[in-house]
Amino acid sequence: MFTGPVQDLVEELSKLPGIGPKTAQRLAFHILKTEDVDAKRLAEAILEVKDKMRFCGKCFNVSTTELCEFCSDPRRDATLVCVVEEPRDIWAIEKTAEFRGRYHVLGGAISPIDGIGPDQLHISELIERLEPDGIKEIIVATNPNVEGDATAIYIARLIGPLGVEVSRISSGLPVGGDLEYADEVTLGRALEGRRRM
């Protein structure tokens, strides 16, 4: 164990997701060795993001203003909302340029073994948005895994009875590739989720 500032830094770093004690040590010693200006820049970037960035008061996307760029854009369809787990998922969907509605960030997915239930997610805030925003349709774009599915089912059961249409994005084949190169599991899933034509 180290003492003083080095140990403080190691402890702070190991609180970050995906950083174990070993990696934290390596990062701490790396920072110790870097030029003063570089270390300052890192510290300032951290302060800056906390100072200037916040979460959108409506959809919990990251934002520099009270409402994020999507919630404050009048050209976006307010009646159509895409529900995602994390702000980074918004950027993935935006890159498609196919979605013209607004977003709602849950802040994760339901995972009881990690102590995450509906109360730990921004689900009640979504319900509260329904009426004032005149939401007619919700697309649940949580991750295609067990937790993402559970979250989608939970939301559908909650919101469906309120007269709002709820759908789930489908998981399928990568486009543009040859069928023969798709892995068996993805292809098997795509067969399961086939559409009538």
Next chain:
Amino acid sequence: MEVVSVELTDFRNYEQQTIGFQPGLNLVVGLNGQGKTNLLEAIHALSVMGSHRAGQSAALVRHGQERALVRADGFSRSRPVHLDLEVKRSGGMRMLINKVPLERTRDAGTALATILFSPEDLALTKGGPEERRRFLDQIAVRLRPLAGQQRHEFERVLRQRNGVLKAAHSSATALATLDTWDEQLVRTGAAVVQARLDVLARLRPTAEKRHAEVAGSDRVPGFAYLAGWAPEIPDYESIPGLLEAAIKSSRSKDVERGVTTSGPHRDDLEIMLAGVEARTFASQGEQRSLALSLRLAERDLVAEARGEDPILLLDDVFSELDDTRREKLAELVFSSGQTVATATATAGIPLDAGRVIAVDGGRVTRDA
């Protein structure tokens, strides 16, 4: 398919050794502790990228060394295939098929497929239900890749549902998502059960036939799927409904105990011999014959699915069988593609046309 030669470097007690194999039967003989099982383990590792007896792959690396290598030349669908498997002491395996790195472990068997029957397989008859569930689940994956994903999802859902049940004691709102997990448990659980029933339906006639070939037909085996949540499963369509009803009716008990008390994770493959449960009533040799017929049936299913015989690896199988069964098995092995079998002595083993590979302290001393 067949393996023609295997080169071992620092694998278990082998320092450096090349071993040649012939089509048909290859018999590996040697005293206890000389490296017979190690050799089968090496061939098996080429097909599953893992070990049937070592929890950690580091155990495969010779003491004091950093990495083990298994290189093999063989034929798959009449085409030559070259395999390189590297096992690191620090953990992990890497395989190259014809010099191309394999991306996914589950694709390991695409080049060489092996069926291993080892003394540990006695657990199929004698052990707990989890051994038999795993047996069915593993065959399901061999026949249908998606089955592996479905079982993985089922296990994940089960863990999450148990997480809800455990939290219910300390949190009033924890049960809010129980319906959601029930729905997922039914969907994923039904897929797992259907896959197992599918496997069993194909396995049963073959296993019965194989058992008759080895053990004769006066004591007939029986194989039945036992689901605690349904006394009978009339057809696949009824699985979700039955499962849903059972999970609903055991909900209060589940909440009380903090765990999912009924479902596919508690099911069993019941093995009978002459009308009684083999686990409690059959003799050791009878239990081994039953386990062997299940593995042979697996061999037959894999052969049918791939359109070619997998390599049969038989570890120590002859020792507990009587002369008649031993002879029957030897006969059967001659008509099942390539086999590599181990024994402590050739005596008592009917061996007309087979190569004998004698091992002694991690070296091949005779090869004829």
